[in-house]
Amino acid sequence: MIEAPAKIFSFYRDGFRNMTVGKTLWKIIFIKLLVMFAVLKLFFFPNYLKQNFDTDAQRGAHVLEQITRHVN
Amino acid sequence: MIDVDPSLVNWSRAMFAFTAMYHWIFVPLTLGLSFLCAFYETIYLKTGNEQWKTITKFWMTLFGINFAIGVATGIILEFEFGTNWSNYSWMVGDIFGAPLAIEGIFAFFMEASFFAVMFFGWNRVSKGFHCFSTWMVAVGSNLSAVWILVANGWMQNPVGMAFNPEKARFEMESFAEVVFNPIAVSKFTHTSSSGFVMASAFVLTVSCWYLLKRRHIEMAKKSIVVACVFGFVASCFVGFTGDEAAYEVAQKQPMKLAAMEGLYKGERGAGLVAMGIVNDVKSPGDVQDPFFFEVKIPQLLSLLANREFGSFVPGIDDLVWGNEEENIMGVNTMMEKGRYALTDLAAFKEAKKAGNEQAAEAALARFNENQEYMGYGYLDTPEEAVPPVFIVFNSFHLMAVLGSLFPVIFGAFLFFTVKGQITEKRWLLPIGLSTALLGLFAQQAGWVTAEVGRQPWAIQGLMPVKIATTNLSTTAVQVTFAMFAVVFTLLLVAEIFIMLKQISIGPEGH
Numbered sequence: 001m002i003e004a005p006a007k008i009f010s011f012y013r014d015g016f017r018n019m020t021v022g023k024t025l026w027k028i029i030f031i032k033l034l035v036m037f038a039v040l041k042l043f044f045f046p047n048y049l050k051q052n053f054d055t056d057a058q059r060g061a062h063v064l065e066q067i068t069r070h071v072n
Numbered sequence: 073m074i075d076v077d078p079s080l081v082n083w084s085r086a087m088f089a090f091t092a093m094y095h096w097i098f099v100p101l102t103l104g105l106s107f108l109c110a111f112y113e114t115i116y117l118k119t120g121n122e123q124w125k126t127i128t129k130f131w132m133t134l135f136g137i138n139f140a141i142g143v144a145t146g147i148i149l150e151f152e153f154g155t156n157w158s159n160y161s162w163m164v165g166d167i168f169g170a171p172l173a174i175e176g177i178f179a180f181f182m183e184a185s186f187f188a189v190m191f192f193g194w195n196r197v198s199k200g201f202h203c204f205s206t207w208m209v210a211v212g213s214n215l216s217a218v219w220i221l222v223a224n225g226w227m228q229n230p231v232g233m234a235f236n237p238e239k240a241r242f243e244m245e246s247f248a249e250v251v252f253n254p255i256a257v258s259k260f261t262h263t264s265s266s267g268f269v270m271a272s273a274f275v276l277t278v279s280c281w282y283l284l285k286r287r288h289i290e291m292a293k294k295s296i297v298v299a300c301v302f303g304f305v306a307s308c309f310v311g312f313t314g315d316e317a318a319y320e321v322a323q324k325q326p327m328k329l330a331a332m333e334g335l336y337k338g339e340r341g342a343g344l345v346a347m348g349i350v351n352d353v354k355s356p357g358d359v360q361d362p363f364f365f366e367v368k369i370p371q372l373l374s375l376l377a378n379r380e381f382g383s384f385v386p387g388i389d390d391l392v393w394g395n396e397e398e399n400i401m402g403v404n405t406m407m408e409k410g411r412y413a414l415t416d417l418a419a420f421k422e423a424k425k426a427g428n429e430q431a432a433e434a435a436l437a438r439f440n441e442n443q444e445y446m447g448y449g450y451l452d453t454p455e456e457a458v459p460p461v462f463i464v465f466n467s468f469h470l471m472a473v474l475g476s477l478f479p480v481i482f483g484a485f486l487f488f489t490v491k492g493q494i495t496e497k498r499w500l501l502p503i504g505l506s507t508a509l510l511g512l513f514a515q516q517a518g519w520v521t522a523e524v525g526r527q528p529w530a531i532q533g534l535m536p537v538k539i540a541t542t543n544l545s546t547t548a549v550q551v552t553f554a555m556f557a558v559v560f561t562l563l564l565v566a567e568i569f570i571m572l573k574q575i576s577i578g579p580e581g582h
């Protein structure tokens with residue numbers, strides 16, 4: 001029973017260690033995710049409704065206001 | 073007039089379009105290349121020939137590069153939903169939540185398990201289990217696409233839901249109706265099979281490059297045979313699924329079909345435009361000719377649109393102003409009903425605020441009578457319901473022309489490779505070399521047709537794009553657009569560089 005997790009661990013460890021092109025690709029993936037989540041998401045793509053309203057009721061009311069504000 | 077800044081809508085729209093088009097460079101290759109890897113490995117498993125293992129590992133490496141660069145590019149679309157399309161995002165949250173969550177969980181488990189076996193498992197697991205894992209990656213990648221396309225299909229044909237005016241949300245009533253939405257089904261079959269064509273074209277391009285360079289000739293020839301069989305079958309299937317997709321468009325989005333064909337005046341026994349130069353200054357209702365030049369196949373559009381020769385296919389003018397004879401309600405009438413719906417929705421909101429339940433109930437009953445036309449109430453003029461015909465017509469015809477070339481290209485390469493003459497037919501190799509680029513153009517043109525063709529709607533008939541946008545400053549959207557363009561151009565350059573380097577190294581360097 002204890003052998004299975006150890007085998008899985010060594011499978012992934014050896015896999016990552018023996019990568020050739022994969023190492024470069026992981027670096028790119030890491031940089032990409034960092035830019036996406038730590039820069040773009042944080043500073044440029046805030047969730048407008050989550051940031052500006054506390055409850056779903058408020059969010060619903062805001063959207064209802066937005067979609068009916070054009071009615072004369 | 074609806075007081076929405078058009079430049080804000082257009083910048084938000086441009087950013088979303090650019091992100092989606094960028095994302096779609098990688099997705100079709102993933103969908104198709106995963107299956108090609110599975111085919112190559114299955115042949116290796118059956119024959120035991122080590123050359124097939126080398127071939128499998130080589131294409132698997134290119135698959136991995138494409139996957140790594142493409143992975144998470146779709147997440148930016150999700151960011152944009154929250155930032156730039158918050159009204160829309162809130163309103164569809166209940167519908168999209170389930171499919172997108174399934175997609176996320178599915179992708180995570182697939183990638184953490186079978187994907188790892190596919191890349192790390194050579195000589196660590198049995199050959200059979202390794203091959204099974206490769207197949208699971210292929211099947212899983214394609215099933216993963218189902219859920220995104222279900223979401224997209226719902227936007228084109230919103231079914232299985234009801235609008236809750238208190239929460240301002242579309243709420244799911246039938247998961248099955250959403251999943252088996254005919255537009256979603258035809259979209260999935262057409263999109264996934266076109267991904268198979270794209271990947272086969274990619275393999276053909278790389279293999280032709282080796283043949284032109286006189287390197288790895290045996291590997292290239294073997295790769296071509298499998299890719300061309302797959303590509304040929306898939307490209308024929310794309311024709312059938314495209315026909316089904318067009319039929320569904322004709323039934324559910326007739327305005328899009330009219331724009332795809334540049335059809336202004338509806339007719340019985342309508343002909344299909346095989347080729348033509350569309351008049352880009354023509355407007356609905358004017359007397360100008362829609363084409364400077366066109367070649368039509370008589371009756372074919374009626375057959376494709378309604379499965380019946382001589383049936384009526386509505387044109388843009390019929391849809392904008394209505395056609396009593398053919399029982400078609402015009403956009404002008406729908407706008408009137410839509411305005412009633414919006415007025416009653418606003419009255420419902422005010423009554424609720426004032427705590428007047430009786431008035432709220434009365435307003436809701438009136439709203440329900442016209443709610444299916446709600447989106448039309450936001451239009452300023454009936455002509456606003458017409459998508460940009462010039463773009464839709466040309467992108468559709470570009471896709472169709474390129475789509476019809478692929479079976480010929482794959483068939484020719486298969487024929488000469490099986491006959492053992494492919495290395496002698498050097499005039500054919502540059503055609504093969506350009507196939508991936510043609511595939512990419514066809515892919516992008518297909519999505520332009522689908523998405524520009526459904527303008528002005530974010531949700532067909534219920535919510536125009538201009539109402540879906542968040543009320544931000546245009547400058548803020550321009551800044552994020554620029555950020556995105558810089559970051560993703562760099563990533564694309566990195567992908568092309570790594571991919572070309574790996575191709576240049578060849579099968580020895582996987």
